[in-house]
Amino acid sequence: MEIIPGIHQIKVPIPDNPLGFLNCYVLKGKSGWLMIDTGWYTQDAFNALEAGLKGMGLNFSDIETIVVTHVHADHYGLAGRIKQVSxxxxxxxxxxxxxxxxxxxIKFAELRDKMGAVLALHGVPQVDLDSLQSASMPVLEYVSVTMPDVSLYGGEVLSTGIFNLEVLWTPxxxxxxICLWESEHRILFSGDHILxxxxxxxxxxxxxxxxxxADFINSLNKLRNxxxxxxxxAHENIFANLRERIDQIKEHHEQRKEEIRGVIRQEPQNAWFxxxxxxxxxxxxxxxxNSLDRxxxxxxxxxxxEYMRWEGSVxxxxxxxxxxxxxxx
Ligand SMILES: [Zn+2]
Structure with a gap:
C-alpha cells in the first residue's frame, strides 16, 4: 500500500499473536530505499516482506538502510536474515x-536469572518463579541476530535524498x-510508542x-506538540489525532494508578498480590x-x-x- 508517493506500507504477519501484523514501512531514496522495522524471523514473514517488495519492483538488495524502532522480535527479528541476502x-x-x-x-541465561531475582523480590512465589522468568524465552526463535552497523542517539536526521527523518528518542x-519524524510531510513513524x-x-x-x-510519559509529552x-x-492502522491519542494513553495510566492505590489503601502489598x-x-x-500474561x-x-513512588504518592x-x-x- 502506498501512503503518499514514495512511502509504502507492507503488512508482515505475526503468528499466534493478537496484534496480527507488523507494519513495515519502505521509503524511497535517491540511491536506495530505507526500511523501518522488519517483522519476526519466520519463513512466512520473510515471504510476505519479499512479496511486498516485489510488488513495488524491489528486491532486498534495493534496501540501503534498515532502521529498527527497537529490538523486540517483531521489529528486529528479520534484520539478520535480510542482511544474509543483502x-x-x-x-x-x-x-x-x-x-x-x-x-x-545471545547470552540470555544470565538475564533470565537476574529477572528471576527481581520477580522473587516482588513477591512471585517459588512455584511460579521458573515459568515466569522463562516466559519470554520462546521469542528467541523469532530472532535472526545481527549487530547494528550504525548507532543512533536521537537528534540525527536520516536523509534518503527524498525524505528527511529526524530521530526522536522515546524511551x-x-x-x-525511537520514533522518526518527517517534518515536510508531517508524518510521524511512531513504532510501538503510540498505537x-x-x-x-x-x-x-x-x-x-x-x-x-516515567520515561514513557516524558516521551509522550515530547511528541504532544x-x-x-x-x-x-508499527501495528494497527494509520491515524491522525496524535495529541488526542497521547492524552487518552496518559489517562489510561492515571486510571491504572487509581486502581492500584485502591488495593494498597488498607495495608502494604507486594506487586504480585x-x-x-x-x-x-x-x-x-x-x-x-498463562505464565507470559502473569x-x-x-x-x-x-x-x-515505581512511577507512583517517583511522584511521591507511594x-x-x-x-x-x-x-x-x-x-x-
Ligand atoms: Zn515492542
Missing part, C-alpha cells in the same frame, strides 16, 4: 537497543525506542531503568492466566508502582525480604 544493507538502531541484543538474544516501551487502539506495554525490567513509565497530520504506527487484584484485559480469571501483569504493575519498604508498597504518609 550484505550491503546497513542496520541502524538506538545505541541503547544495540546494547540489549547480546544480553537478550519507555523499550529503553532505546491507535492498544496501549503499549510498559514493563519494569532489569534493563528498563528505574522508572520506565508535533504538528503531525498522519501517524504511521496487587497484580492479582486489579483488572486485566484478559477473559480468564487471574489463576488461569509476567507482563506483574512487571507492568511494578512499572506503575513508598516502598522491605518486609521479610519482599518489596511491598504503601500509600505515602
Amino acid at each position: 550484505p550491503s544493507t546497513k542496520l541502524m538502531t538506538h545505541r541503547w537497543e544495540g546494547d540489549l541484543i547480546e544480553s537478550r538474544y 519507555g516501551h523499550s529503553p532505546g525506542h 491507535p487502539e492498544i496501549t503499549p506495554n510498559i514493563s519494569f525490567h532489569v534493563q528498563s531503568g528505574d522508572s520506565p513509565l 508535533l504538528p503531525a497530520t498522519q501517524v504511521l504506527p 496487587i497484580s492479582s487484584q486489579i483488572t486485566w484485559n484478559i477473559p480468564q480469571p487471574w489463576d488461569q492466566f 509476567r507482563i501483569a506483574v512487571t507492568e504493575t511494578i512499572a506503575h508502582l 513508598e516502598r519498604l522491605l518486609q521479610d525480604g519482599i518489596i511491598v508498597y504503601r500509600v505515602a504518609s
Whole structure:
C-alpha cells in the first residue's frame, strides 16, 4: 500500500499473536530505499516482506538502510536474515537497543536469572518463579541476530535524498525506542510508542531503568506538540489525532494508578498480590492466566508502582525480604 508517493506500507504477519501484523514501512531514496522495522524471523514473514517488495519492483538488495524502532522480535527479528541476502544493507538502531541484543538474544541465561531475582523480590512465589522468568524465552526463535552497523542517539536526521527523518528518542516501551519524524510531510513513524487502539506495554525490567513509565510519559509529552497530520504506527492502522491519542494513553495510566492505590489503601502489598487484584484485559480469571500474561501483569504493575513512588504518592519498604508498597504518609 502506498501512503503518499514514495512511502509504502507492507503488512508482515505475526503468528499466534493478537496484534496480527507488523507494519513495515519502505521509503524511497535517491540511491536506495530505507526500511523501518522488519517483522519476526519466520519463513512466512520473510515471504510476505519479499512479496511486498516485489510488488513495488524491489528486491532486498534495493534496501540501503534498515532502521529498527527497537529490538523486540517483531521489529528486529528479520534484520539478520535480510542482511544474509543483502550484505550491503546497513542496520541502524538506538545505541541503547544495540546494547540489549547480546544480553537478550545471545547470552540470555544470565538475564533470565537476574529477572528471576527481581520477580522473587516482588513477591512471585517459588512455584511460579521458573515459568515466569522463562516466559519470554520462546521469542528467541523469532530472532535472526545481527549487530547494528550504525548507532543512533536521537537528534540525527536520516536523509534518503527524498525524505528527511529526524530521530526522536522515546524511551519507555523499550529503553532505546525511537520514533522518526518527517517534518515536510508531517508524518510521524511512531513504532510501538503510540498505537491507535492498544496501549503499549510498559514493563519494569532489569534493563528498563528505574522508572520506565516515567520515561514513557516524558516521551509522550515530547511528541504532544508535533504538528503531525498522519501517524504511521508499527501495528494497527494509520491515524491522525496524535495529541488526542497521547492524552487518552496518559489517562489510561492515571486510571491504572487509581486502581492500584485502591488495593494498597488498607495495608502494604507486594506487586504480585496487587497484580492479582486489579483488572486485566484478559477473559480468564487471574489463576488461569498463562505464565507470559502473569509476567507482563506483574512487571507492568511494578512499572506503575515505581512511577507512583517517583511522584511521591507511594513508598516502598522491605518486609521479610519482599518489596511491598504503601500509600505515602
Ligand atoms: Zn515492542
